[in-house]
Amino acid sequence: MTDGAGRVIRVLSLYDDVMNVYADRGNTLAVQRGAAALGLEADVLRVSLGEALPEAVNLVLIGGGQDREQRRIADELAAHGPRLREWAAEGVAMLAVCGGFQLFGRWYRDTAGRTLPGAGVFDVTSVAGGAGQPRCIGDVLVDSTLEGVGEVVGFENHGGRTYLGPAAQPFARVLYGSGNNGADGTEGAVHREAIGTYLHGSVLPKNPRLLRHLLAAAARHAGIEALPSVEGADGLMARAAERAHRAAVLVARRRGRPVAR
Amino acid sequence: MASALQRRVALIAGRVAGEATRRLGRGGGTALPGLVAGRLAPDLVEALGRLAEHGAVTVTGTNGKTTTTHLLAAIAREAGMETLTNRSGSNLERGLVTTYVDAAGRDGVADGRGHLGLFEVDEAALPPLFPRLRPRVAVFLNLFRDQLDRYGEIDSVAEGWAAMIAAADWAPALVLNADDPSVALLAEGARGPVVTFGIDDEAAALPEAEHASDARFCVCGSRFQHARVFMGHVGHWRCPDCGRRRPRPDVAATRVLLGVDGSEVDVRIGEGAHALTVPTAGLYSVSNALAALATAVALGVPGDAAVRAVQQSGPAFGRQERFQVGGRRVRVWLAKNPAGLNEIVRALLASRGGSGEGEGREAPDLSLLAMLNDGIQDGQDVSWIYDADLERLEGRVASLVCAGDRAEDLALRLAVAGIEADVVERGTEVALDAALERTKAGEVLDIVATYTAMLEVRDLVAARAGQGAYWEVAP
Numbered sequence: 001m002t003d004g005a006g007r008v009i010r011v012l013s014l015y016d017d018v019m020n021v022y023a024d025r026g027n028t029l030a031v032q033r034g035a036a037a038l039g040l041e042a043d044v045l046r047v048s049l050g051e052a053l054p055e056a057v058n059l060v061l062i063g064g065g066q067d068r069e070q071r072r073i074a075d076e077l078a079a080h081g082p083r084l085r086e087w088a089a090e091g092v093a094m095l096a097v098c099g100g101f102q103l104f105g106r107w108y109r110d111t112a113g114r115t116l117p118g119a120g121v122f123d124v125t126s127v128a129g130g131a132g133q134p135r136c137i138g139d140v141l142v143d144s145t146l147e148g149v150g151e152v153v154g155f156e157n158h159g160g161r162t163y164l165g166p167a168a169q170p171f172a173r174v175l176y177g178s179g180n181n182g183a184d185g186t187e188g189a190v191h192r193e194a195i196g197t198y199l200h201g202s203v204l205p206k207n208p209r210l211l212r213h214l215l216a217a218a219a220r221h222a223g224i225e226a227l228p229s230v231e232g233a234d235g236l237m238a239r240a241a242e243r244a245h246r247a248a249v250l251v252a253r254r255r256g257r258p259v260a261r
Numbered sequence: 262m263a264s265a266l267q268r269r270v271a272l273i274a275g276r277v278a279g280e281a282t283r284r285l286g287r288g289g290g291t292a293l294p295g296l297v298a299g300r301l302a303p304d305l306v307e308a309l310g311r312l313a314e315h316g317a318v319t320v321t322g323t324n325g326k327t328t329t330t331h332l333l334a335a336i337a338r339e340a341g342m343e344t345l346t347n348r349s350g351s352n353l354e355r356g357l358v359t360t361y362v363d364a365a366g367r368d369g370v371a372d373g374r375g376h377l378g379l380f381e382v383d384e385a386a387l388p389p390l391f392p393r394l395r396p397r398v399a400v401f402l403n404l405f406r407d408q409l410d411r412y413g414e415i416d417s418v419a420e421g422w423a424a425m426i427a428a429a430d431w432a433p434a435l436v437l438n439a440d441d442p443s444v445a446l447l448a449e450g451a452r453g454p455v456v457t458f459g460i461d462d463e464a465a466a467l468p469e470a471e472h473a474s475d476a477r478f479c480v481c482g483s484r485f486q487h488a489r490v491f492m493g494h495v496g497h498w499r500c501p502d503c504g505r506r507r508p509r510p511d512v513a514a515t516r517v518l519l520g521v522d523g524s525e526v527d528v529r530i531g532e533g534a535h536a537l538t539v540p541t542a543g544l545y546s547v548s549n550a551l552a553a554l555a556t557a558v559a560l561g562v563p564g565d566a567a568v569r570a571v572q573q574s575g576p577a578f579g580r581q582e583r584f585q586v587g588g589r590r591v592r593v594w595l596a597k598n599p600a601g602l603n604e605i606v607r608a609l610l611a612s613r614g615g616s617g618e619g620e621g622r623e624a625p626d627l628s629l630l631a632m633l634n635d636g637i638q639d640g641q642d643v644s645w646i647y648d649a650d651l652e653r654l655e656g657r658v659a660s661l662v663c664a665g666d667r668a669e670d671l672a673l674r675l676a677v678a679g680i681e682a683d684v685v686e687r688g689t690e691v692a693l694d695a696a697l698e699r700t701k702a703g704e705v706l707d708i709v710a711t712y713t714a715m716l717e718v719r720d721l722v723a724a725r726a727g728q729g730a731y732w733e734v735a736p
Contacts, residue, residue, distance in 0.1 A: 021406075023599075026647030029677050068416060072478075138641070155642045202647045205677055206670065240669070240676035243685070247669035251635070 009035060009218045011044045012054065014062040015073050019100050022157065024063025026202025027095060031059065033237050034204070034211045038227050040219060049076060053083055057092060059218035060084070064098030064158075064200060067110045067128070077103050078117035088121045093217035094194035097203065101188065101196035102126040102160055111159070122189040122196050123165035124180075135159045140177030140199055141252035142187045144210070145170060152207045153248040154199030162198075164189060171197050176256025185259055193217040206248050208241040263302040269369030271301035275362035276369075291348055294362040295355030306354060309361045310378070310394035312371055313345050317378035317394050318556060319387065321422075322402025322444070324601045325549040326352065326381040328541070329402060331577035332553035332570070337377045339570035340562040346379040349578050350638075350712070353386050357394075377560075384418055388425040398559045399426075400436040402552055404443040405493055405600035406648070407640075416478075419443040426450045434559040436552065439510040440495045442477060442485055446505065458548075458555035459510035461529075463489050465517045465544055466496060479505055491544055493600045512555040514547055521612045522583070530554060530564040538572040541581040543608030545601070579715045584726035588702045591726070593719050594709045597639075599648035605709055606653055613657075625659040628706045630696035631675070632665035632689070632714035639711040643667050651678040660699035664692030665714045689717050693725075 013028055028044060035042035045054055049072065065073070084104075088094060096104040105124035108116045129135060137157045144152050152172060161181035164170060170180070171188030179187035179198065188197035195214070197203065204211045216227055263271070275298030282293050299305055310317050315337075320330045327349045334344045347360040357380060365371040382390055384404065391399070401422065404415055423446075426435070432453030438444045439459035448455045466489035477485045477494045481503035490496040499506035515534075516527040524539040524547050539550045550571050557567035576582050584591045594609075596602040613626045635641050655678055662684040663672040672682040683699060686692045693708075700706040710718055 020648075022642070023644040023647035026644065026674075026677070029647065033677055033679075155644060157642065201642075201644050205647070205673055236679070236681055237673070237676045240673040240682075244669040244673035247667070251667075255641075 007039055007224055008041045008043050009058045009215070009222045009224070010054070010056065011042050011059045011061065011218070012057040013044055013046045014060060014100070015048050015065075015077070016046055016061075016063060017048050018069045018073055019063045019065040021064045021066060021069065022098065022155075022200035023202055024061075024097055024100075024200060027061055027063070027097070027204040030202065030204035030211055030237075031061070031215065034215055037237060038215060038219070040215065040224065049073065053080055057087065058222040059214065060087065060092060060094040060096075060194075062096045062100030062104070064100055066099065067112070070099050070103060070108065070110065070116060071114075074103060074108075074116035074118075077119050081117075081119040081121075084119045084121050088192055088194045091193050091217070091221050093214050093221060094121065095204070095214060096121070096194070096196045097200055098156075098158055098198050101198060102162060104194075104196050105162065105189075106165070108160065121194050122191050123167035124162050124189050124196070125165065126160045126162040129159035129161065133159070136178035136182055136198070138177055139248075139252040139256040140179070140187070141175045141249060141256055142172035142177070142179065142199070143175055144172045145190065146195075146213055149207075149209045149213050151175070151249060152197075152199060152203065152210055153245060153252050154197075154201035154203045154207070156198045156200070158198050162189075171195055174259050176252050176258055178257065193221070201248070205237075205241060206244045208238060208245060211241075263304050268302045268305060268308060271298040271305065272362050272365040272369040272371070273367070274298060274301055275359070276365065276367070279359070279362060291351040291359050292355050295358035298362050299355060299358045305358045305361050306390060306393045309357055310396065312361070312364070312373035313376040313378035314374050315342055315377040316397030317380060318398045318400065318560070319391070319394060319396040320379070320381045320400045320402070321384045321387045322400075322438075323384060323405040323407050323598065324604075325402045325545060325552065328546070328549045328577045328580050329400065329552045330379050330381040332550060332574055333379050333556055335570040335574035336553060336557050336562055336567045337379065339566045340560075342377040343375050344379050345373065345376045347381060349381075352381045352383045354390060357382075357390070385421075388421040391425045392429065395431055396433050398434045398436060398556060400552055400556050401438065401444045401447060402549070403438055403441045403495060403600075405598055407598045415443065423447060423450055426452065436555045436559050438495070438548065438552065439508050440491060440497070440548070442479070442494065442498050442505075442507070445508060446480060448508070454559065456512065456555045456559045457508050457510045458512040458551040459507065459514075460491055460517065460544070460547065460551070461510065461513040461515045462517045463497070465514070465519075465547075466490055467492070479503060481505070491548075492604055510551075512551050512558060514551055517544065517547055519544065519608070519611045526550070528554065528568065530558060530567075533564055535564055535568045537568050540572060540574060541576050542612050543604050545604040545608075546581075579719045582719065584722050586722060586725045587697060589697060589700045590705045591722050592705060592707050593715060593722060594707060595712065595715045596709050597712060599645050602646075602649040602651075602709070606649070606651065609707055610653065610657060625657055627654070627658050628660045628696065628700040628704060629658060630662045630664060630692060630706060630708045630718070631671055632692070632708065632710035632718060633663075633667040633671040634665045634711045634714040635667050636713045639713050643670050646671060646674045647677075651675060651680070655679045660696070662686065662692050662696040662699070664689060665711065668692075689714070689721060693718060693721055
């Protein structure tokens, strides 16, 4: 299919009026612009509290929130768990950032000691930082485990520590910053085409290869195989993204906390 | 409790420390004198609160502290009072103590006779300082998301304010923004009189909610509903479940006409009507002016005198200051967070004759120098630029230079909005030259910058202007 009509990817933006603490909207904007550059149309559907999930989607986005916001959505999101896990199993692309990543895991124990149920897309569990445990705040540079994605740069700000279960694969290895828990060198999680990460910044605009990876997965799920090469993609955002990526990588190398080896 | 002698010694030591840093060229010395003096006499904040004969006023909120304090100083002078006030941005404990050091003479004695204390205080720093300063009037402007690594969630800041007001063992007057539910609801715990301010003119509202607006929840747990939105979550709000709603403001803008460098506003103070020219552009400037007028009510200053003072005052430092450089007009706008940047964008669009809402696209007419730094004072996390609705600028930008430590991130943000930077250049001076070069003679260059970038570029522009800001020299 090469004409515009059939080249639509359906994007689901979950709870974006509640879970948007670190400008996660930038990821949605990047998906829209990036899709257009690849000759795709991103049809974004927003679903928030009290609303039902659509029948089918190709890409799911969820952003970060602090404990209070997480408590507001946790039960509903967990109730959507079976559908989200089904989608993940059939190759729907997903990006869950920070608090959204925690709630896409099995469960999250918050600062009040309450265990919030998760959607269970990733085999990970998260625990809020205890007293005296500093928040993980700062520039992050990671090396992605995904083919062709390479270095991913962003900013993290989380008190919670996330631990990978036996079935979980990390999204990346930490070069600078804390990542999942500041101890095991892992960052985020991957399950099929679903990605969970602590990186914001926003992460998609300034990591064009990650954006391309996610859009390609969404397009594949939508039955669209042939995408133009990255080089052939629209100039403006692509050029600015490459430049911003390189600049942000230098900032992270200069300012980020190096991982102890 | 430090003795009077101890305090004098501390103030003299603070002054010496300040002079030493300035001699060593280590900056203007707004922090060190306060740190030194505060160490030697820990109750200087308490003493500062008592120093001014006419009492102390605190001004807090995410946006507008410096401008509102600046307007209040003009009002106080018009009412025949002298002012004791902290320098712009020095709004933590050490900045307050430095104010005391500066007020004291070489002998460590300050004279507060005839003075009104006017202190802008950081919103997160206020709760512990409030019972120590014991202000006569406390002004609360608004609460938007700002550097989250520093301030935490908005709700917890509001809860800190409410607890601090409930714990007060004196009766401070509260001046509250009726349009911001996080602020207006503080009236429930008030110990003293409450004066509210707000925008009544519904024509000033946005056609749709902004993206930086957080879902705001009432103390009863329900989500607020807005009949009108002015900025973010600020507007005509009500809770559908418990019945809490925006109070009718005591000081209200009943008609607002936004202009290029300022606004024409009909103001109701109590039941009296006044015509006010707000000296800076944008609806947020109107809100700051209303806050100052409402504070005047709390202080017992007559409405006419307060209105006169506000319209005769120029912009505060780096807040829409205007300069004349090489035949171009240059305006400097400080942008610190998404809500503030949204308001600046709106004011920029309106200031070129458009409605500001992009109805019927006007021609590209804006020359911009946009600067993003990522220092501690700017916020090291630059994500926030994605929360601002920069998409509104699409089709309106004639020239764009992106600068600052994170020039590339800013250029990318604007590219995502469909706007291409002509130049991406970190160096301030080179960037300023490039931006001036792309601004036609007689036209306006608007510089929008984060805090530390603003300090740098503002100095450069002021030096180039030579003759000072044009609002000072214009007839």
